[in-house]
Amino acid sequence: MNREKFYITTPIYYPSDKLHIGHTYCTVATDAMARYKRLKGCDVLFLTGTDEHGQKIEDKAREAGVSPQQFVDNIVEGPRGVLDLWKLMNISNDRFIRTTDDYHVHAIQKIFKKMYENGDIYKGTYKGKYCKPCESFWTESQLKDGKCPDCGREVQDAEEEAYFFRLSKYADRIQDLLENTDFLQPRSRVHEMVNNFIKPGLEDLCVSRTSFSWGVPVDFDPGHVVYVWIDALFNYTTALGFMNDKYDDYDNFWPADVHFVGKEIVRFHSIIWPAMLMSMGMPLPKHVFGHGWLLLDGGKMSKSKGNVVDPYVLAEQFGVDALRFFLLRTFPFGSDGNFSNEALINTINVDLANDLGNLLSRTTAMAGKYFGGTLPAGRRADALDDELVNMVSTLRDRYEEQMEQFAFQNALAEVFKVIARANKYIDETAPWVLAKDLQANGDRLAAVLYNLLETTRICGVLLTPFMPQSMDKLFAQLGACEGCRTWESAGVWGSLNPTVTVTKGENLFPRIDLDQALAQLEAAVAAAKGPAIELEPYTEEFVDFDTFCKSDLRVVKVKACDAVKKSKKLLRFTLDDGSGIDRQILSGIHAYYEPEELVGKTLVAILNLPPRKMMGLDSCGMLISAVHQENGEEKLHLLMVDDAIPAGAKLC
Ligand code: ME8
Numbered sequence: 001m002n003r004e005k006f007y008i009t010t011p012i013y014y015p016s017d018k019l020h021i022g023h024t025y026c027t028v029a030t031d032a033m034a035r036y037k038r039l040k041g042c043d044v045l046f047l048t049g050t051d052e053h054g055q056k057i058e059d060k061a062r063e064a065g066v067s068p069q070q071f072v073d074n075i076v077e078g079p080r081g082v083l084d085l086w087k088l089m090n091i092s093n094d095r096f097i098r099t100t101d102d103y104h105v106h107a108i109q110k111i112f113k114k115m116y117e118n119g120d121i122y123k124g125t126y127k128g129k130y131c132k133p134c135e136s137f138w139t140e141s142q143l144k145d146g147k148c149p150d151c152g153r154e155v156q157d158a159e160e161e162a163y164f165f166r167l168s169k170y171a172d173r174i175q176d177l178l179e180n181t182d183f184l185q186p187r188s189r190v191h192e193m194v195n196n197f198i199k200p201g202l203e204d205l206c207v208s209r210t211s212f213s214w215g216v217p218v219d220f221d222p223g224h225v226v227y228v229w230i231d232a233l234f235n236y237t238t239a240l241g242f243m244n245d246k247y248d249d250y251d252n253f254w255p256a257d258v259h260f261v262g263k264e265i266v267r268f269h270s271i272i273w274p275a276m277l278m279s280m281g282m283p284l285p286k287h288v289f290g291h292g293w294l295l296l297d298g299g300k301m302s303k304s305k306g307n308v309v310d311p312y313v314l315a316e317q318f319g320v321d322a323l324r325f326f327l328l329r330t331f332p333f334g335s336d337g338n339f340s341n342e343a344l345i346n347t348i349n350v351d352l353a354n355d356l357g358n359l360l361s362r363t364t365a366m367a368g369k370y371f372g373g374t375l376p377a378g379r380r381a382d383a384l385d386d387e388l389v390n391m392v393s394t395l396r397d398r399y400e401e402q403m404e405q406f407a408f409q410n411a412l413a414e415v416f417k418v419i420a421r422a423n424k425y426i427d428e429t430a431p432w433v434l435a436k437d438l439q440a441n442g443d444r445l446a447a448v449l450y451n452l453l454e455t456t457r458i459c460g461v462l463l464t465p466f467m468p469q470s471m472d473k474l475f476a477q478l479g480a481c482e483g484c485r486t487w488e489s490a491g492v493w494g495s496l497n498p499t500v501t502v503t504k505g506e507n508l509f510p511r512i513d514l515d516q517a518l519a520q521l522e523a524a525v526a527a528a529k530g531p532a533i534e535l536e537p538y539t540e541e542f543v544d545f546d547t548f549c550k551s552d553l554r555v556v557k558v559k560a561c562d563a564v565k566k567s568k569k570l571l572r573f574t575l576d577d578g579s580g581i582d583r584q585i586l587s588g589i590h591a592y593y594e595p596e597e598l599v600g601k602t603l604v605a606i607l608n609l610p611p612r613k614m615m616g617l618d619s620c621g622m623l624i625s626a627v628h629q630e631n632g633e634e635k636l637h638l639l640m641v642d643d644a645i646p647a648g649a650k651l652c
Contacts, residue, residue, distance in 0.1 A: 003043040005434045006251040008034055011261050012051040012235050015075035016060050019085055020338060021309040021327075022294045022301045028324045029291065029333060029408060031091045035465035036403050038092075039487045045253045047096035047239050048086065050076050054135045054228035057212035068214045069100065079313055087311065089322055090468060091297075095247075097239040099216075099231055107243035108231050112207075115165065116220070120279040123221075124160040125208045129155035135228050136205045150264050157600035163208040171202040175465045177274055182287065184270045185406070186334040189263065193270055202393050205272060233273045237282070258406070266290035289406050292336040294327075301339075306418045309339060311556060313524045317505050317517070321467035322348045322509065328408040328466060329416075341521055344510050351508035354460070355419045361482065362426060363452040364477050364502045368437045371392065373629040374501040375450055380443040385451055388425050388494055391418055392455045396491040399462050412466065415459050422455045453478055454496050460491035470508050477505045552608040553624070553651035554578065555641060561595040567615050573623065576605060578648015586612075586619035604639045604651060 010030045025047060034046035052072040061071035076098060086093065097104060116123040129138045131148035138148065138155060148155050175198050177183050178190045184432055208224040209215065215225030235243070241247035261269050280385050293300050294309075301309060313636055315323050326347045331337030338412045367373060395418050401410035429448045434441040457480050464471040464485070475485050479500040489495040558574040559582065564570035569588040579581045585605060586649045607621040624639045 003041060005033075005045070005253055005257075006025065006037040006042040007045045007047070007240075007256045007258050008037070009046075009236050009256055010048040010263060011259075012049040012099065012232060013082060014054075015050045015072045015082060016051060016056050016590055017081065018075065019082055020309070021314065024085070024311040024323075025327050025331075026260055026262060026291060027086065027091055028089060028327050028407075031089075031093070031333040032324070032328055032401070032408060032465045033258075033406065035468065036153060039461070039465060041487065044212060045095065045240075046093045047095045047097065047236065048091070048093045049095075049235060049239065050099065051235070052076070052098055052100045052231040053231055054226070055209070055212045056135060058212050059132075062212075063385050070495050072098075072100065087183070088315055088320060089173070089324065094609065095239050097235050098615040099235060101246075102247035103239045103244040104231075107220045108226055109232055110243045112216075112230065113219060113220060115279050116163070118279065120166045120169070121163050121207060122166070124162065124164050124182065124204075125159065125165075128157075128206075130158040130578060131155045135200070137198075138202060141200070149262050156159055158211075159208050162206045162210070162539055163218070163221075164204040165207045165230075165272075165276065165279070167205045167272065167275050168202050169197055170278055171529070173278060174198060174202070174271055174275055177284070178270060183274070183284065184266070185287055185289045188334070189266050189270070193267060197267060197271055201359045202271070229268055229272065230276065233268065233276065236285070251485050255283040256287055258287040259285055260291060260406075261287050263290045263292060266293065268355055270639065276392055280598065289333070291333050292329065292331065296339055297338055298338065310525065313339075313521065314344065315586060317524060318344065318348060318512070319470075319509075320581045321470040322352060325412075325463075325466050329412045330409070332409050333406055335470070341518060344513065345514050348509060348516075349511055351416060353511040355423060357507060357509040358424075358473060359419055360456055360477060361507060362540075363449060363456060364504045366431050366435075367453070367502045368504050370386050370431070370445060370449075371501065372437070372553060372582060375446050375453075375499055376434050376442065377451065377499055378443045379447045379498070381447060381625070382429075383569045384425065384428055385447070388421055388451060388455060391421055393491075393493045395458060396462065396487075408466075408472055411462075415462050418455060419459055422452055425455075426452065449500065450500075453500060454493060456494050457484055458490050458493075461487065473505065473508055477503055479503065480569070527546075531620060540597050549652075550608070551606055553604060553606050555584070555645045555649040555651070556603050556605045556623075557647045558598050558601045558603060561598045563590055563595055564617065570615060571598070572617060573598075575603075575605065576647040577605070578646065583607070583620055584618060585621045586614045586617055587623045589623075589625065589636060590640070593638070598638070602641050602643045602645060602647075604641060 008030055010027050013019060016392065029047060033035055034044050037044045057072060058068050060067040072083065078443065092129060104414050126137065129143060131138065131151065131153060133151050133153055136148065136150060136156065142149055143155060147153060177196060178193055184190050184193065185304055187269055207227040207230050208218055209227060210223050213225060216231050218224040218226060236256055236259065237250065237254060238244055239247065240250040242250045258259065259269055266288065274284050296309060326344050327353060330343060367375060397413060398414045399411045402414065431445055433447050434445040434448065438445065457478050460471045460474045479502050480496060483489060484495045554577055556577045558573055559576050561576040562572055564572050564586065569590050570586050571590050571593065573585045573587065575583045575585060604624045605621045606624065609621055611620045626637045626639060628635055
């Protein structure tokens with residue numbers, strides 16, 4: 001029989017830093033979808049990998065004093081690297097691509113050449129703005145408040161000879177694709193793409209660089225490397241064997257059924273990617289799904305902000321399955337969600353320990369206590385059973401409807417409604433009362449326990465894509481045979497053997513003490529991170545005493561302080577330095593202080609620096625502050641001294 005094919009991908013990750021829980025989110029979602037499709041009998045290909053070229057990696061490697069290849073090898077293959085993380089998270093990818101793999105590099109060269117030969121790539125001069133962290137070129141009009149529209153960071157002027165892709169040529173076809181098909185999901189992302197990018201006019205895209213060399217070389221024009229996004233996007237096809245002999249799955253699996261991608265890279269996947277495929281005459285992926293971000297304290301996690309959550313720490317403390325489950329149960333896949341440790345612990349306690357864990361442990365314990373573990377033959381149905389049995393018998397369909405729309409949270413909600421109903425059924429049927437007279441009620445009691453075991457089994461099958469290891473243990477406790485763990489059996493009430501033997505086993509999801517767990521977590525995070533505070537390296541250079549004494553360091557009092565107009569950073573201080581004449585000093589510390597909080601403070605300044613002009617104003621001296629890095633962020637504190645010290649007192 002020809003099985004239905006299903007090809008699903010995650011974005012390929014930048015190995016510029018270790019991955020965090022946000023990256024884990026998308027990979028876990030893709031894994032759950034791949035496992036669900038396999039459960040349904042599809043022939044699945046699940047691809048993930050790493051996107052290893054570009055200036056950011058080249059710069060980071062230089063900072064680390066290693067070659068770019070060594071740098072990425074360490075983050076991908078090294079201890080607690082990308083491969084280790086996916087193994088830990090039980091990710092069932094069928095293939096892993098690294099864009100530095102030879103077969104991929106050669107294929108990208110051929111693809112670039114083909115688009116050059118068909119006239120869609122041409123040579124020109126690039127003038128514009130470049131965002132280094134995002135590796136993105138922008139035109140002036142695309143900037144938001146003069147900054148990168150994706151990440152909000154500063155951009156640099158850039159001008160270079162470069163190749164361009166005729167993106168503008170495809171604008172109408174892309175608009176039609178987005179507006180008139182279900183290519184891009186959720187629907188809200190369509191309006192964003194059309195209104196923000198297509199309607200203002202799609203410009204041709206700069207697709208080669210000469211300012212750095214860590215990339216795929218353009219083989220017919222030395223000195224140019226292929227723009228990292230072209231290199232990256234075509235991974236979805238080279239990993240199948242497109243333009244290379246490494247694999248032979250292109251005809252079988254392309255076009256992809258779905259690319260799962262984070263919302264900030266939807267533009268690349270829903271505009272640039274289809275346009276390049278059109279240029280190559282290749283079929284388009286069936287869907288691109290732009291998921292939301294996991295936020296921490298309302299902001300996107302990023303290494304540079306120092307607010308990342310380490311998936312290793314969480315998985316090691318709470319268990320891989322609990323973490324996988326939490327990610328997909330808590331946040332609607334298409335929207336942003338606020339991550340917190342409290343929410344994680346709460347979900348584990350409520351859904352897994354209380355609802356599912358209790359259902360399993362109470363049912364298997366009662367089967368053991370009342371029947372020695374094996375249910376007797378003979379049944380007596382009751383009106384109370386109908387509601388539960390109906391609800392469970394139709395569960396698979398409701399779950400499937402949600403899963404087919406990538407609505408993980410809703411699919412899980414359907415399962416947990418049934419679990420809650422089953423727990424209520426235990427209270428309604430009160431098996432412990434029936435057990436008081438086994439002679440009279442034995443059949444009924446066996447029926448009640450069978451209904452509970454069967455409900456737990458069907459829920460277990462549907463939870464397998466989310467928590468594969470735990471569901472294996474659950475099936476073992478229920479005595480569910482191989483045939484009772486299948487997709488087909490989840491749609492058929494009564495698949496479990498009527499005289500099934502259960503085994504009461506370990507508690508699958510122990511309850512977690514919130515305070516204790518939070519304290520442990522804090523310690524584990526600190527241990528994983530090392531010291532959070534980084535100081536400037538100490539200098540070994542000596543200053544001779546006479547030189548030091550030349551510095552005129554004095555106590556000053558802030559008489560007035562205001563923000564310098566048109567400057568985001570500068571504050572203007574009017575200071576009493578004890579001389580009787582006001583002194584003006586400008587200091588770039590607005591990011592750390594509001595002017596009004598500094599008036600009246602007693603500070604320290606060096607007075608005998610040569611005066612400098614800043615934004616047209618004189619600055620006569622410099623205020624002394626202390627700086628350090630905390631969780632990757634620079635912190636600054638003005639040196640404040642006892643108010644009793646008079647202005648003009650000299651430091652010596
Ligand atoms: O974008 N919450 O790589 P990347 C949810 N190499 N998802 C998050 C997240 C968060 N807090 N932080 C990151 C790239 N992600 C490219 C992809 S594909 C041809 C090339 C998601 O490592 C992010 O949205 O920066 C993106 O989808 C993925 O992690 C990889 O990000």
